[in-house]
Amino acid sequence: MSNSTPATIEDVARIAEVSIATVSRAIHMPEKVAKSTRLKVNQAIAITGYTANAMARSLRLGRSNMILVVAPDIGDPNFSSILAGLENEARAHGYGVLIGHTQNDAQRGLEYLKFFNSYQAAGLILFTGILPFGHQAATDSLPPSVGVFEPVFNGGIPYVGVDDVEGARKAVDLLISEGHRRIAFIGDSNTRLAYRRRRSGYEAGLAAAGIPLNRQLILDGDGTVESGRLALEQFFMRDDLPTAFMCVNDQTALGVSIGLKARGYDIPDHFSVTGFDDVPQASFMTPSLTTVRQPRTAIGKHAMALLLDMLSDRAASETEILLRPDLVVRNSVGPPPARR
Amino acid sequence: MSNSTPATIEDVARIAEVSIATVSRAIHMPEKVAKSTRLKVNQAIAITGYTANAMARSLRLGRSNMILVVAPDIGDPNFSSILAGLENEARAHGYGVLIGHTQNDAQRGLEYLKFFNSYQAAGLILFTGILPFGHQAATDSLPPSVGVFEPVFNGGIPYVGVDDVEGARKAVDLLISEGHRRIAFIGDSNTRLAYRRRRSGYEAGLAAAGIPLNRQLILDGDGTVESGRLALEQFFMRDDLPTAFMCVNDQTALGVSIGLKARGYDIPDHFSVTGFDDVPQASFMTPSLTTVRQPRTAIGKHAMALLLDMLSDRAASETEILLRPDLVVRNSVGPPPARR
DNA sequence: GTGAAAGCGCTAACAC
DNA sequence: GTGTTAGCGCTTTCAC
16 A cells, blocks of 8 residues: 555556546546546555655646745744644645744745745745735735735735724723723834724724823834833833723733733723733633634635635635624723722 | 746756756756856856756655644644744755644544655654554554654654653652642643653652652643643542642643632642643743743754754664753742641 | 647756 | 756647
8 A cells, every 4th residue: 555655647547557647637637537437547546545746746737736824933822723724724725835934034035935936836825914025026926925814014915814993993892881081002013004903993992982092092012022011111100091901912911911910900900901812821811811802713714715716816806804803801801990 | 037937947057058967966066067167057046046946856856855744733832833943944954844734633644644645745743642644554664754742652753852751850859849748740641651751750759759659649631721620620529639739731730720719729829830841821820830841942953853864864863852851930839838 | 538748847877 | 077868747738
């Protein structure tokens, strides 16, 4: 069965007593082959355990069945589930998933382009807000690509992710409904589209409730735990506190929570905190974090499906697929303290 | 530069005014090519932006430069850093990393063998305690493979991981030095080699301190948060409590901590808890978890290096590389309460 | 409905 | 030191 060298199409042809062309046809265009022949071929395939050599096939076809997934940070808590979604969908269609890990190093961009070329990957999944290849690539013709999780900043690349605006909106709305009016937004950013959208949701919620926007309450952040902690410190230095911290993501919320606890405050008695993403760890924080869930596996699945669609150019499809975010209400939000 | 179709070796040859054989040689055995020729070739490569077509190369060579990483669960908090280590090392040697995700589904085993065959992957990294392929594969000849993170149960496959025995030993020793004598071990398992080893370390530590082994204190578990919670419940039902819970991994420790907190106990005032792995979340738990650190990136790096060594059969190398575990002392361990 | 044969891009004999 | 050529396994005309 599984000998030293895998069976080739010739082995199959010999056993089935047909030509290799017929074997190929029996596999890829069964309707063009006589039923009896097809049977013989299938038997021979079963006997030999034949699997087409993907290299030879790709070489001949001029395109491979591998998708390159480029991510700046494999360790991102959001990455793995999305990858799982991508991988499953790809596999189901006979594609393999190759991992490219840029480590947030712009330098490695070109290297990746080469890598991509050498493998003739059929397409690209970009798990990153910006194109990982040098500037020239932006204008240049890019292979079929789809962004996931975060819209791609510098290019008209189709994108699959959660509806950030709506998600953020749900979070502020909850806070407002609990009675908060001084709600901080932590994690503003000029370069990260997803964060900008979340801020839009925040502002929309405020506006809808007739709460005037207070710029003092909006602080920058890059989505790290540290950035949350830092932002919190700024508030305390200013001595101008909100009653709730709406954070751009769970990591930031974690940083804020840690800082708050370190100063002896209780969540949600003294301050309310919300996150975004619902990373696995959110439910285990103390208190467990109220946040917005990203349908990660679904995002991966849809993104890969979209890419695969593009490859078989069944129409260019949508340019942006926004999945519905769900608010996950846990224990980090409560009414504001009556008076401080 | 980057046209619609990538440059081939022929394009380079034409521009350099040499034959394609010379181009190939200039790339792979530069010393066999005249200096002046080499120069011309390199220039032509630069001009065309040529990158060898990996498919064609692999097809010709009969082996690919892709490594298949098989993992039961991409979401394992240990997975991403190990993957990063694997990926970097592979990339550095011109190999790509392909992800295979079994979802803990034994059924998918065969499917993976096929996948593997079709890609003619050069080797396998197994992030799983058991061979993912059907039983027959065990006896059958397997491609060059290396296990990471957890020794492979049913096959003499080289393994790179942390020294579980020593790691566990460090954890018990700490507990003992704090004065604990009734130390539970949570997460025993017959099928998971890593867990068995950790238990050995636990027993060795007890023995060294002259503490008799109490079987009642050893509970099974599969390393999930739930298993930790469950084990804890058993103790409370029996009303036969230890003063410290040494958990087989951080997830289990998390389950135990949650259970303890839910019952109103304080860690480490009432009970001490230790984990194993030092997953990212361990430092953010309340209290932060004392645990044993896995050098994950290093494990990935070494495993890939070992596999690559095997591929270029520079000797079969060691059969097991055990990295040194470090004890990370945080806040979940203290002396046992004087009397309960 | 089936077979013969060309050729995808590359490497490695083998000539010279 | 360099060129010619066979052939890796496959798909796809083009004949029949």
